[in-house]
Each structure stands twice: as C-alpha cells, then as structure tokens.
Amino acid sequence: MxxxxxxxxxxxxxxxxxxxxxxxxxxxxxxxxxxxxxxxxxxxxxxxxxxxxxxxxxxxxxxxxxxxxxxxxxxxxxxxxxxxxxxxxxxxxxxxxxxxxxxxxxxxxxxxxxxxxxxxxxxDIMKESNFEEMPLFGNESDKARAFMKIQEGCNNYCSFCIIPYTRGKLKSRKIEDIVEEAKRLVDHGFHEIVLTGIHLGNYGVELPDRPTLADVVKALLEIPELYRIRFGSIESVEVSDELVELMATDKRVCPNLHLP
The missing domain is CATH 3.40.50.12160 (Methylthiotransferase, N-terminal domain)
Structure with a gap:
C-alpha cells in the first residue's frame, strides 16, 4: 500500500x-x-x-x-x-x-x-464559476468537530488582499450538497460542524434562488444528531437578523462569532 x-x-x-x-x-x-x-x-x-x-x-x-x-x-x-x-x-x-x-x-x-x-x-481560476465539489469522506478520527467549506472565492477585490486572485470569484455550494455531506459526517461521529468559506457572509448571493447563510443553518438543524454548528470568520455587516435569531433561539447554534 x-x-x-x-x-x-x-x-x-x-x-x-x-x-x-x-x-x-x-x-x-x-x-x-x-x-x-x-x-x-x-x-x-x-x-x-x-x-x-x-x-x-x-x-x-x-x-x-x-x-x-x-x-x-x-x-x-x-x-x-x-x-x-x-x-x-x-x-x-x-x-x-x-x-x-x-x-x-x-x-x-x-x-x-x-x-x-x-x-x-x-x-485560470477567474474562469471558474462553479463550486468544486470535493466532500469529506468521513475519515476515521478521534475528533468530534469537522470543518465544512460551503463557499469559495470573493468578489470584493480589496486593495490589501490577494485572495480573489488565488481563489477566484464567489462560488457557493448548493444547500442539498451541504446537507448530504453533513449527514455523512454525523454518521462518522462528527457531531459538531464549523461552516467555513472565503467570504462566508456572502454565501448564496450568486445562486439563482439567493439562499442565505441562515437558510443553510436551518437546513442543517433538521439533522437530529448534529449537536452544534459554529461559524468561521464573518463580516459584521453580513450578520443578518435571521441568523442572530437562530443563535438566540436554538442552543445548537453557537452564540459567538469571529468578526475580522
């Protein structure tokens, strides 16, 4: 081997x-x-x-x-x-x-x-417009927490940041694919998931039905054995009232954020 x-x-x-x-x-x-x-x-x-x-x-x-x-x-x-x-x-x-x-x-x-x-x-990353599906396969681990990428790229092109040139334009993962991977991770013993992305707060803005990060969280909360959801870095201006409400009303959504 x-x-x-x-x-x-x-x-x-x-x-x-x-x-x-x-x-x-x-x-x-x-x-x-x-x-x-x-x-x-x-x-x-x-x-x-x-x-x-x-x-x-x-x-x-x-x-x-x-x-x-x-x-x-x-x-x-x-x-x-x-x-x-x-x-x-x-x-x-x-x-x-x-x-x-x-x-x-x-x-x-x-x-x-x-x-x-x-x-x-x-x-040429600038010509890529679709999220590349590369799901975790629930590798054997002694950890209970898994990171899951739901979004790639950024459209902001800030003068101090090189990331858009290395990750390309904004690309969001479909909610059904996110849920499918989350279920597989739970089946392999990962009961806590950290949602990550290059520009997490802008999740879904380029998709036809414009789903939001709150929509992702609500879909994940339908998985019974997923006990905790955390977030990677997110801009303060992109934290919606709906997301705050989820953090306030469901104890599985961790009530803390990393604001860069």
Missing part, C-alpha cells in the same frame, strides 16, 4: 481542502502517514496571504524531497495558484495544482507513474 503525507499552511478553508484531498486518497486505498515520516507521496497545501507563507511553503517542498528523494511531491493551494511557474521551478516538484481541479488529485498523481514529465494542472 502506498503512503501519502500532508501538510497545510494558512486558513481553515485550506485545512478543509487538505482533509478532503486526504479522503480521496484513502478512498483509493492509500495509507496516510505523518508529514515527518518517509512517504511515497507528499502533498503541500500552500498559502500566499503573506511572504512568510510563501517562504514556508518552499521550505516544506524541499523538506519533503530530503525525506524521500524518490517521492512524488505535489504542491497545491493559493501559492501554487498564484505563481505555478515559480513552484514548478523548485527542484523535485512533480505536480502543481492550484485552488481548483483538486478533486482529480489522485488521478493526476497516478498519471505521474506513466510519464517522466512534470504535470502542471493549474487552471
């Missing part, structure tokens, strides 16, 4: 993406090991919010190759999306994936076995 190791830099959304990619490998009969161990495949999920994040990403790439010079080194995440050529130029990198196309990571890794060339799978 081949082994795969993961490491993650950056935000909770990145952590969710790593957990989802890990699930894809486990579903295909790979064994996950610690990043400090010798592995056949190393996946580095990078961050580009700060220069320090980029520097640490490069260090981890080199560390992986030192641990096993014959391993495949896979680089994904925001730094890979922003500057794939710089990533590809680092000695030892075999596959570059940005912040999309990661649902095919196992397939792309297995393509490496039939070719000697490096694969660059980064696509």
């Amino acid at each position: 081949k082994t795969v190791a993961f490491t993650t830099l950056g935000c909770r959304v990145n952590q969710y993406d790593t957990d989802a990619m890990k699930g894809l490998f486990l579903q295909n009969n790979y064994e996950a090991v610690d990043f400090d161990e010798k592995a056949d495949i190393y996946v580095i999920n990078t961050c580009s919010v700060t220069n320090m994040g980029e520097k640490k990403s490069r260090q981890l790439i080199r560390k992986a190759k030192r641990q096993n010079e014959d391993a495949y080194v896979i680089v994904t995440g925001c730094y890979a999306q922003l500057d794939p050529d710089a990533i590809a130029a680092i000695d030892g990198v075999n596959l570059v994936i940005g912040t999309n196309n990661r649902s095919k990571i196992v397939e792309l890794v297995e393509q490496l076995e039939s070719t000697e060339r490096q694969i660059n799978a980064v696509r």
